[in-house]
Amino acid sequence: MEQSDFSVFFEPTGDPFVDAGGIALDYLRQVYQDKNLPALIRLAADIYVTHWDANLFAIFHGSKITHKAYVGKAKITGTVDMYExxxxxxxxxxxxxxxxxxHEDVLYPVGRDQYCLAGSKAFANFHHLHEDGIFVCPSCSVKxxxxxxxxxxMGGMLALLHPTSPESKTYWLNKTVRENLDRVGRQTAEGILKHKLSNPRNALFEIAYNIIDENNKHKKEHLLLYHFTNFAASPACEIYELPSPVFKFLSIMRIGELKEQWNTFVRRHYRISKSSWNEKTASWSDKDNNPLSTDDYRNNHNDVFERLLAGKSILPFMRRYARRCFLHKKIYNSLISSHYAREVLHMQDKQIQLIRQIADTIIELGQKMDSLKKYLVAIEGAGKAYQLRGVLLKIIKDNFTSGQAEPVITLDDYVTYLFPDGQYWGEIRDLLLIHLYEKMHAANLVDQLIHDEDIQKSELTLTEEM
Ligand SMILES: [Zn+2]
Structure with missing residues (x-):
């Protein structure tokens, strides 16, 4: 059969496994233009059996490649015969x-031997009408x-990236299909490629960073990572989603001085038992005070990554982190939080600008009236929306009685932009505090405002909150 005798549909189907196989097949037919489809199937089967020692138990469960009834070359010929x-x-x-x-076509039932997680023929009630498998066309079956x-x-399971943009597809193709072919060519192929991280959440961020770094103007992407196994009695699948707003935010965090600050913030939020964070060196140490390297904890849970993937706000983490930075006389660039608020929390620019402006006024007024610490404590302690509003009203009043020509905020801005409907008030408080810490750090106010006992007290509170 000539390659042209059989046409494969290469448009995306939405099924991650079929589409990923299609990307690999599409690449192979471009590389090996002299080979027809059966020859490409034979080539892949040869890689699986000869180079990978037929170790595909977690993918093709009970297939001719993995079943012990087929030995040696019979694994390859049996597979090629079936696809022919x-x-x-x-x-x-x-x-x-x-x-x-x-597509309308002839259909064949496929089970777990060909299609990951498709269900087993052994369990007749797995499929509709007790069918032998999912009915798919030759094109999907081959892909x-x-x-x-x-x-x-990736760890004890397999991982598949389901990218949407051409840049991400190329990235994944290079990391997997091309890398596999290179290893086969160099006679160094040993099996399915191993990702250096075993934690799929952390790996998804690493992948996003790599895609951004390779295409620095690339900001639109929505990544899905399928972490799965089709292995024997324990098939499983977890799907991790990195949504487009988070990807865009990360792409901003890869630029300039924000990159190092963001990385430090993320590093601070790994969960590492029996260890401590050194504020001076921005690094982790074990209980004997020996420094830990990234390799020691890179697969640990990371609260920032996990909240971003879960669609939960990281602004409270940023607020606590900014406070720590202020107390330890370290810089925290509030732009990180402003970008996050804009891109991920969808705050309007005008609202962010207003919060910044209010922070300026609070510093100025607080210094003038010697009430900065009082304002700070009140805002930090605001646990309800009305308490935050109460502090702001007090500041507005103080501003008026101190004879300032300009109001802190106009009524229109207050209603329309500062507290718009649907916005969680805590985000406004957190962003306001983050700006305040940054400005107080810039004005070198920490010694003036915070005494040792305050630092100790705040550390205690922070630990409990974390
Ligand atoms: Zn199909």
């Missing part, structure tokens, strides 16, 4: 619309066979 039957459209189960791509070339081992 499908490509020749011999003995189909029916003609109908493919359950994955929707699934190339899936192993596009996945990586």
């Amino acid at each position: 039957t499908i490509l020749n459209k011999d003995s189909p189960a029916m003609t109908d619309n493919c359950r994955i791509c929707g 699934l066979f190339f899936l192993p070339l596009t996945i990586v081992q």
